Amino acid sequence: MEDATAVHVPAPPVTGWEPRLVGFLCYWCSYTGADSAGTARIKYPPNLDIVKVMCSGRIDPELVATAFAHGADGVLVLGCHIGDCHYISGNHKTMVRMPLLRRLLGDLGIEPGRFRHEWVSAAEGEKFAKLVTEMTEHVRALGPLRWPALLWARGVGHGADLRPWGE
Numbered sequence: 195m196e197d198a199t200a201v202h203v204p205a206p207p208v209t210g211w212e213p214r215l216v217g218f219l220c221y222w223c224s225y226t227g228a229d230s231a232g233t234a235r236i237k238y239p240p241n242l243d244i245v246k247v248m249c250s251g252r253i254d255p256e257l258v259a260t261a262f263a264h265g266a267d268g269v270l271v272l273g274c275h276i277g278d279c280h281y282i283s284g285n286h287k288t289m290v291r292m293p294l295l296r297r298l299l300g301d302l303g304i305e306p307g308r309f310r311h312e313w314v315s316a317a318e319g320e321k322f323a324k325l326v327t328e329m330t331e332h333v334r335a336l337g338p339l340r341w342p343a344l345l346w347a348r349g350v351g352h353g354a355d356l357r358p359w360g361e
Contacts, residue, residue, distance in 0.1 A: 213333040215242045215326070216261040217270040220250045222280045224272035224314040224322070231319035238323035239330040242270070250274065251284025255295040258309065262299075262341050268308045268333040270325065275313040285313070303344035307332045 219225040225246050231238065243266075247253055250273025261269050271292060279285040292311040299309050310329055314322050 211338055213241050213267040213330055213338075214265060215268045215270060215329060215333065216245060216266040217242045217272060217326075218245050218247055218250070218253045218257065218261075219270075219314075220273040220285075221246050221248050223274035223278060223316050224250070226316035227272075227314040227318045227322045229319075230316060231323045234319050236319055236323040238326040241330045242326050249279065249281045249284035251279070251281060251287040253288065253291075255291060255298065258295060258299070259302075262304060262308075262339065267336075267339045268310070268329055270329055271309075271311045272314045272322070272325070273311075275315055278315065302341075302350065303348055304339065304341065305336055307336060308339060 217228075219228060225244070228244060245257075250271060253271055258269050258271065271288065273285045273288050274280070276285055276289065288311070296306060296309055296311075300306060310325070312321075312325055314325065
């Protein structure tokens, strides 16, 4: 639980640094929305690495944590609007998992603004571009995420430097 008196002081800006974002996009709606943004030549920052998944319901929280662990400064999870899932109830699973994941990430030291979950349909290329732009600007203001150091400070990861039994 966070101390109510604690104040978050943003890190000073890092010269030449650009945020690296990872986006998990549903193939049927969100990925197609990203494609329509590109087809319409809507400008948005090139900071997003897209991972196409068949359904947002297939996005395991471990995938998001792995993206952060491997250097992502921010993660977007985009899926079909409720009622439009090609797999009937996949986005219902996403709707339940993502708020829980947001809480878990907060407990592990990741600021809430580094993770975002939204619904983007195939026809919402402008919305997709706006989300990427907003997320990039927000994460840029937060500065680089140094997650391994945060985990170590919170007591997670101790023993990673130990050798396996028998060696």
